[in-house]
Amino acid sequence: GAVVSQHPSWVICKSGTSVKIECRSLDFQATTMFWYRQFPKQSLMLMATSNEGSKATYEQGVEKDKFLINHASLTLSTLTVTSAHPEDSSFYICSARGDWTGGYEQYFGPGTRLTVT
């Protein structure tokens, strides 16, 4: 149980275009979802936290107008990278937390590799 999927697993887009990444909890309801980005050989950096039905909370330094997060249902959150630039190329990973975990454990998706040319 506690499976999280991401789609797409990889995407290449041209500079200036927008890309949407989906994160789904497949067998549980995720009250909270998290979005991270990871540069090569580096750790995960939390970008934002989203609770179903409310606005996302962004970490300092993350542009909320550039990285649009929508958590419209208890099983789906989306991250849209708007007007993407080459420096946005990264590995984006989502995670989800359900009520039953007691607020402690997060279950991670397999990640989405974004390359902006």
Added chain:
Amino acid sequence: SQQGEEDPQALSIQEGENATMNCSYKTSINNLQWYRQNSGRGLVHLILIRSNEREKHSGRLRVTLDTSKKSSSLLITASRAADTASYFCATDLSQGNLIFGKGTKLSVKP
């Protein structure tokens, strides 16, 4: 800013040997978690240890926590080639938000 710092950054051992990774952090925590990441993949939760616990076991994994020294260690016994991955500690300060360390890259040679 990052809370956890793993040590060493990279570790190479032979199959069957034990692997020990350490994690230090800066502020008080609610719990500390260890994750594994295979190259280019998502993270897999390994084990969680609460701030009032000192040691926890799960299969070949043993985690210790010393809150006075603000440090934790992950021991993998009888390592296998399949254990090759990066290992991250993550601290939960409160409300379940995790702050990840930089990770230890473990290579287990057959």
